[in-house]
């Protein structure tokens with residue numbers, strides 16, 4: 105039977121070679137019809153024998169081009185026209201309003217082949233790309249995604265490039281960044297003040313300087329990197345000094361997989377992650393000894409490794425003798441990554457000896473993404489380049505909503521229908537430059553996605569920059585969302601859960617509904633509201649933010665809570681390392697309630713244990729003490745898990761860590777190793793959380809558990825708790841598409857806000873909205 109069907113395809117199907125692909129699929133099957141871009145994707149009409157048309161439809165998403173993402177296929181029967189050929193119709197310029205923009209994608213194998221083929225006209229061309237690879241998100245100014253709306257608009261294509269661009273059979277058909285030596289962007293090599301050097305081959309010059317141990321600022325896809333030879337200790341140390349980055353690990357770009365396996369333990373999952381077309385940074389266990397400079401990742405048993413992902417990177421490595429380059433974000437300390445040429449020279453001129461620049465403008469910065477594979481799944485640590493702006497697809501439809509995220513590791517989120525668009529990593533908003541970037545990102549995302557939010561969600565912390573910004577917005581419905589509620593709902597939304605769950609939200613800091621600093625929270629939560637069911641018992645945070653930088657203060661706080669004033673008499677090694685007058689000052693602060701807000705933070709609990717066993721008294725980057733505590737575990741030496749206490753205050757359960765600290769002190773007095781103590785602590789925390797889960801299941805009959813919050817980046821805790829919960833029949837959900845840390849809360853904020861507004865329960869909203877007592 106002959107039929108004609110109209111097929112609507114939604115998703116990322118424009119500017120990714122989808123129309124030529126469909127053309128080929130149809131003509132191979134001798135089907136007639138047409139294809140056109142529309143406002144929501146593409147619409148195809150095919151005519152031919154019914155079984156051939158069926159086969160065509162089922163092949164549509166299965167063999168789609170690499171950058172395409174098909175989210176929906178709808179098929180309707182229509183009247184036959186008797187057409188005999190298949191054609192690609194021209195785009196309607198007014199049409200493209202709801203299509204998705206592809207992320208930036210690593211150089212594909214075909215382009216790589218041409219890059220190193222002396223006979224190819226793009227031999228060694230540092231900006232080679234095609235429909236299947238290259239820049240997208242970082243060069244888009246607006247939609248429809250077409251060359252004039254990208255930063256390639258200033259490079260008119262030469263006749264050869266234009267011919268490729270217009271030929272549906274060509275790999276560069278409608279590849280907007282298409283370019284060559286004749287018509288496209290070019291590299292230049294500059295000194296530390298941006299003065300251009302007349303060198304024949306900027307790549308060869310950069311390679312020579314890197315080999316000599318110099319620091320080079322390299323303009324990449326989503327921003328600048330600072331590069332040095334990762335095997336050269338003095339070069340890496342100098343970079344640390346100049347960048348004012350003391351111990352936080354550097355990411356390392358390595359020429360190929362084989363070389364990576366000389367530095368790291370590489371299993372099949374690690375290989376797969378490294379080779380994703382996003383080419384993320386992957387956290388892998390270091391080999392011991394490791395051939396890279398120690399200063400690349402001091403006191404750390406992991407390395408952040410990635411493969412070259414732009415033609416410039418490939419050119420730097422190929423035949424250069426370089427095997428591993430530190431490629432760290434081009435910024436000073438915690439500022440956002442530099443993207444403009446003159447901006448980079450101004451900001452990085454004191455750090456970099458040289459600049460490898462180009463004239464293709466980066467319109468919106470996008471850091472490298474960071475992933476890890478553990479406990480049988482991939483976890484996003486930082487979701488940026490290669491993943492943004494692909495949406496997270498939600499189960500329900502939502503009104504246009506903006507969520508402005510938290511303070512640290514900020515991301516924003518825009519909801520539209522079934523799609524949640526999380527921004528790239530924006531950074532810590534207490535940094536002025538990061539706050540500017542936040543505002544840029546809000547504008548840019550609304551523009552390229554054509555979303556005008558009706559609701560704006562923000563964190564309850566009255567002093568967060570994003571919160572203050574949101575609350576000043578005129579004439580728009582704003583909704584405050586509690587930090588840990590946002591964590592749990594983010595996990596629920598990502599996993600398409602409905603109803604109520606038991607949510608474990610463990611992190612460093614989040615503003616509580618009682619105005620205290622929460623962080624060790626167990627919530628009974630749904631999309632609308634939550635009940636705080638359990639938390640780590642409050643202890644003072646002596647010195648506020650100072651206690652976060654100096655974990656030894658938390659050790660004193662817990663010792664005081666566990667032993668009373670007598671703790672000073674304990675003959676533990678801790679007191680030999682911390683001067684007594686400092687301990688006494690902290691004690692007086694707590695006794696007099698001066699600058700000692702109460703906290704239930706789980707991150708601070710890890711800090712206290714790490715400091716007490718003299719692993720780390722002061723940190724140089726966020727969560728350093730907790731990371732090192734996890735890494736020092738000695739599974740073989742471990743005994744019984746430490747026991748926590750369990751208190752009750754009405755329905756609210758409290759996890760009491762006093763028995764834990766008494767046991768640790770006892771262990772220290774008998775000379776137990778840090779490895780043993782760390783392992784018993786991790787196991788004990790899992791056991792304490794399990795006992796909460798059991799009580800809550802009994803009380804509520806809920807069996808679904810969500811795990812969220814930055815503390816779950818601790819793989820021992822995350823995997824241990826998940827495994828234990830599952831073995832007792834709980835259904836456990838964690839994150840895989842968005843980070844468990846604060847980079848993921850904007851999604852939860854957005855979803856909670858839409859439910860609150862949708863419920864018309866405005867009275868309860870204004871109650872949570874009210875500013876509560878200020879956290880120092």
Ligand SMILES: [Zn+2]
Pocket residue numbers: 211212213214215216233234235236237238
């Ligand atoms: Zn390509």
Ligand SMILES: [Zn+2]
Pocket residue numbers: 261262263264265266283284285286287288
């Ligand atoms: Zn050209």
Ligand SMILES: [Zn+2]
Pocket residue numbers: 587591611612613614813814845846
């Ligand atoms: Zn958090």
